[in-house]
Amino acid sequence: MVLSESWWSCHGCLDEERSALLRIQSSFNYPIFLQSWGEVADCCSWEGVGCNFTTGRVVYLDLSGIREEGLGDLYLNVSLFRPFQELQSLHLSGNFIVGCVENEGFERLSGLDSLVELYLDENKFDNNILSSLGGLSSLISLSLSGNQLKGAISVDELNNLTSLQWLEFGGNEIESFKSIHGTGYDLLRLRNLEYLGLNPNHFNDSTLSSLKGLSSFKYLNIAYNQLKGSFNVTELDALINLESLDLAGNEIDKFVLSKDTRGFGNVSFISLSNSTSNGRALPFTLLQSLTKFPNLRTLYLDENNLEGSFGTTLDKDFSSLKNLKKLDLSSSTVDNSFLQTVGKITTLKSLSLHGCRLNDSIPKAQDLAYLKNLEELYMGSSTVDNSFMQIVRKITTLKILSLNGC
Template identity: 40%
Template sequence: MGAWMLLALLTLVGDWCGRCYGCLEEEGIGLLEIKALIDPNSIYMGDQSYDLPIKHLHWVEYSSNCCEWSGIECDNTTGRVIRLSLQHARDQRLGDWVLNASLFLPFKELQSLDLGYNGLVGCSENEGRFNASVLLSCFDVSLPGFEVLPSKLEVLDLSENRFNDDKGILSCFNGFSSLKSLDLSYNEVTGSASVRLFPSNMLNFEKHHAGLKVLSSRLNNLENLYLIGNQCNDSIFSSITGFSSLKSLDLSYNEVTRSGLKVLSSRLKKLENLDLSSNQCNDSIFSSLTGFSSLKSLDLSDNQLTGSGLKVLSSRLKKLENLYLRDNQFNDSIFSSLTGFSSLKSLDLSDNQLTGSSTGINSKLHSLKKIEDFIST
């Protein structure tokens, strides 16, 4: 009896150690399959003439344990891959990449996936060259896209790729309830799709119900959305009203002004962080922001603001803790408009037209801690 118990214990310990000190075989094989797809011809093995992440190509040479490979993090208990970063891991000379999302099926515990800067334009069920049939599969909700990824996936980074609304790339998502953070920064997303590439008898959707609008109805638990540096104008606001669970929205470095923002504020009641820096906003934006009653952080840096109307905003955003107004056209009269921000802790007014005469602003905003660090003339 004692011998059998000892054998059973050794078996359990061996299995536990194997999971702790080495990734699962199916996941290791899966990673190598992805590696083969990223560089099918080994064209940049040892090629130093391009700024490419060579480290991804030497996984096996580095270690036989895939948990030790670059860009991979495994759970300490199960040994399963929980984070996979393939950012800039594909040779851009290969052209557009239509992703076969089923490649990630082995990674059943995956929580975070970074596919940034890889030339992605869409997804399909099967591997193959980018053609009309593959493109149409992105619109057909009966075919799997990114939704075949593990049910525990919470973070997906698709930034710096070639997604745009014309190809309906966002329609590759069909039900993805676990996702909490999505980064589509530096693509070609505008917010409203165009169907000029397709005759009306080919696709059964309307122009204003494609792209982000469809996506917002499918990612019901999304909390963080990053759309930095796209081509978004004010039409983006009506396209994202369905993201009712959003807590953070970053639309910096776009072309928005404010039209439609008031409607958005009435829908995104949980929004805590809003970044509209480096856009084309003027003072009319202040009245459009009053409905964001849960905001804790607001960035309006690098716009065309002078301060008119800011006092009304300060009386409505009672929870605001961080306000960034850098690189606008404010003068010292701005200080009297700030006193209503009763919860403000951090204020950035650098690169404006200030003399530094805050006339007791610190005494009126008792929670403010950092204004001295940010004022510049």
Template identity: 30%
Template sequence: MLLTFLTSVGQWYGRCYGCLLEERTGLLEIKALIDPNRVQGELSDWMDEKEGSGNCCEWSGIECDNSTRRVIHLSLKGAYDWSLGDWVLNASMFLPFKELQSLDLSRNGLVGCSENQGLCELKNLEQLVLAENNLHGSLPDCFRNLSSLQLLDVSRNQFTGNIASGPLPNIISLEFISLSNNHFTVPVSMKPFMNHSGLRFFSGDNSRLVTEPMSFHGLTPKFQLVFFSMSNSSSEDLNVETPNFLHNQHDLRVLDLSQNNFIGMFPSWLLKNNTRLEQIFLSENSFDGALQLQDHPNPDMITIDISDNNMHGEIPKNICLIFSNLLTLKDG
């Protein structure tokens, strides 16, 4: 009985005003580093108990677990004071947050990261958002240790490298991947993600698609995507047909393959296979043939863009019967 009481006292001793003292101290150190002067900044309510609420669980951008009172969500989106100059992130400052599940560092002008291992030791991390910074180089190899990661958004940075040789193929827990507007190289077969059975969302606009040996083209992925976008990701010397893995996708809602150099007959099978498709963008490719519709109706379809291809023939007369809620059709 006494041991149980002392253990409980020890657990609560480290808590201060509803959150762990170690984590509260860590948060105040983060504020001192990235937003020390602004009174009206994103972190304006991050204050010690002498100035305001000492309960860090009530601060903006913070969410704590109801039982442990540990920080599980930390958003520093747009929190950095840009007048301080470029921010090189010291990732070790996140080490106190041992149960952190979600971390948002977007829109902070980050130019680099030291002590990457600090991020990679967050074993419970499920969501990591690094979008809209100025990060460059390859994705940190230690990201492969983030075995619980479900969402990764590194869009709008300066990252480089072939996705196939980076850490992402090892993170099979991923469900949401956004790589758009970087300088990544992405295999057209999507082979690096064949074993990601939970993958639903993939965005890689403005990347560089590359081909692989024919033996990779017949692979069947374990995932069923809802959203797939790879617009403006092809070079003039890449003359390939629609990515073969899409033959195995049956749950797509949004598909964007516009502004590439895909060739061959118009992939009418995309419409037939994906009965809940809502938006399809295939403009500025080199598809031939005529627009052929499936037999079954799809009331979810609202946008079709097949403009700027080599297609011919008239629009099927029954298009409004098949797509009864169609709002936009571009075929010029």
């Protein structure tokens, strides 16, 4: 979530807030990037500062990446931000912050009822940061990606953030969620949360059950974790609004749904990119189980090994994906049978074969000519010859043909 910048200016800032900014400058050890602060009286014109035109109060403060590594680690005095009574967006990413001064943590901002965005990415916060966030009930977006959260993290304070819609935990070493109320189902009870980013961490399949309380949930990014074998989608059955599943970089063999599964009718995006590490081919059972998502529109299978004895066994399954519009096979190893199957997905509008080796697949590639709705074909850096190009010329609906690097 990004606030509009159209009103981040004013004719003059309040003296109280100007003084507060100078105290922040000092507490951050006078970094080079804040040297211009104080050169002009109007703090609304200072770099990284935005004000409400009408009230003259600071509403936006971006201090991302202003501290050089040579300044060392920082213990943040959060009370310095309390004077900004209309503050809506606070960016503190990339500043080598290891924690907060004792009794001066983020709980000190609980009175800032306008604060809706807090970005703490790429710092050194550990699990203790979570207990100080529960009073920020107005937050809509919170990012803690790239910190030092590890193991089982407590969600009790997070569950107080009832307005939260966007939560980013990527780039940590989190294994699971926990609560003083026990473990298992419904640990996260953020009823308005729409996006949860967990890429990458150390979550496994047992994490899924703790997401059942996210009734407004639309986007789950759990790429590059430790999901293996059968992915029990039934655990997410309550997420009837789920639209996007990013599962890249895991080792999933298939999707498992029960016969009475209610959800997933809205899932339109799935990424299984880079899911064939250790030399294995993408499992046939995984590809076959994609038919359980009837409204799938976008499918990423890039950076995979798609060779195998599929024959025509996938033709019926993939041709049943009546809503699939975009298929990305970039940088994958694609054999004859799979390329033939792709030719059966006649609803496709966009196909990427960027970086694929295709010479050995020319005999079966004839079926690509039947993609009667295809508008975009990306072949950049692929190995193609004249025979393949003759097939491409038969696709009369093409609007974009990319051959960069061929």
